[in-house]
Amino acid sequence: MRILGIESSCDETAAAVVEDGVTVLSSVVASQMSTHGKYGGVVPELASREHLRAIVPVVREALDLSGTKLEDLAAIAATVGPGLVGSLLVGLTYAKSLSFATGVPLIAVNHIEGHIHATVLEARRAGTPVEFPAVALVVSGGHTHLFELREGFEYRLLGRTRDDAAGEAFDKVAKLLGYSYPGGPVVDQLSPLGDAAAVRFTFAKMKGNALDFSFSGLKTAVLRWVESHDMQAEIAARRALLRENPSPTPEQWLAATPQRTLDLLASFQRAVIAELLTRAAAAAESIAARSLIVSGGVACNSGLRAAAKAAGLPYPVYFPSVGLSTDNAAMIAAAAFPKLARGDFASLDIAAQANLTLA
Numbered sequence: 001m002r003i004l005g006i007e008s009s010c011d012e013t014a015a016a017v018v019e020d021g022v023t024v025l026s027s028v029v030a031s032q033m034s035t036h037g038k039y040g041g042v043v044p045e046l047a048s049r050e051h052l053r054a055i056v057p058v059v060r061e062a063l064d065l066s067g068t069k070l071e072d073l074a075a076i077a078a079t080v081g082p083g084l085v086g087s088l089l090v091g092l093t094y095a096k097s098l099s100f101a102t103g104v105p106l107i108a109v110n111h112i113e114g115h116i117h118a119t120v121l122e123a124r125r126a127g128t129p130v131e132f133p134a135v136a137l138v139v140s141g142g143h144t145h146l147f148e149l150r151e152g153f154e155y156r157l158l159g160r161t162r163d164d165a166a167g168e169a170f171d172k173v174a175k176l177l178g179y180s181y182p183g184g185p186v187v188d189q190l191s192p193l194g195d196a197a198a199v200r201f202t203f204a205k206m207k208g209n210a211l212d213f214s215f216s217g218l219k220t221a222v223l224r225w226v227e228s229h230d231m232q233a234e235i236a237a238r239r240a241l242l243r244e245n246p247s248p249t250p251e252q253w254l255a256a257t258p259q260r261t262l263d264l265l266a267s268f269q270r271a272v273i274a275e276l277l278t279r280a281a282a283a284a285e286s287i288a289a290r291s292l293i294v295s296g297g298v299a300c301n302s303g304l305r306a307a308a309k310a311a312g313l314p315y316p317v318y319f320p321s322v323g324l325s326t327d328n329a330a331m332i333a334a335a336a337f338p339k340l341a342r343g344d345f346a347s348l349d350i351a352a353q354a355n356l357t358l359a
Helices: 033-037 044-066 085-102 111-125 166-176 184-193 216-228 232-244 250-255 259-287 302-310 330-342
Strands: 002-007 012-019 023-031 075-081 106-110 134-139 144-150 154-160 291-295
Touching: 002 044, 002 085, 002 330, 012 044, 012 330, 023 044, 033 044, 044 085, 075 085, 075 111, 075 330, 085 106, 106 111, 106 330, 111 134, 111 144, 111 291, 111 330, 134 259, 144 259, 154 259, 166 184, 166 216, 166 259, 184 250, 184 259, 184 302, 216 259, 259 291, 259 302, 291 302
Parallel strands: 002 075, 075 106, 134 291
Antiparallel strands: 002 012, 012 023, 134 144, 144 154
């Protein structure tokens, strides 16, 4: 059975065809990075317009690459939320139109659940399926959540960020220091060259749910450190570099980054990783988890992957491949297969839900 997945929750227009829940026959992603990079973040109105331009050719390419015709599909799956409502509407409306025209049933997928299924899909394909109960850490530019995941894909929210998502913190700190958007990859590239113990950052002390996250205080601590170390000249130089070249190479960024800034970046990344893994491990202990899933855009971070491997946790830790960590449609199609088995189809009047929750 084949499912066409469509994803348009933020700034990536994506389509994919997945067969039998494990085989990715095609995965096409049209990035809007060049559109939004000059603004230092995603501009919702521009994102919607770019989705409108890309949706038809992206879906057509995904079908062509997989050798699939619309009438071959068992279902069409689309992200219904959460995300930017204008962006969501483009992908969801196109999926509805395809479903109406062909009679192929429509399946509505939660974007966060899609990220979890990206990891589950690859674990199954590798012959090392995720064991339940599991803890799922979904960490990206828009989300930082901890879920309990049980057999049959039943979810319970264990913790979430109370302010910035982890990926958002990476982007904002990078922007503060004069680097390009998205900032997470730049921070990850430069951090190994710094001393992660040079700047001491502390964990947020959470009242109430100890499994919740908070990154706004860490971001403010970086700002205070910058203000106290007279870094405006070097930040201005990096911003000038960015104006001249919207996509500096890692070598150019390194040449524009003094050692003290490398140390700051390394210390900041270490603090974020420690926050994520400490609370994920606590969540896993609280439910006697047999697996830990880490997914979402921040799962690309090499420091996070290395730290999880070095932590010596008493259960396997699953990361998706880099290509399935960031927003993609293969994860949306994968998440649709259990719904297909249950006959959980969506009606054509379903609405995009910008603040949709998973649990």
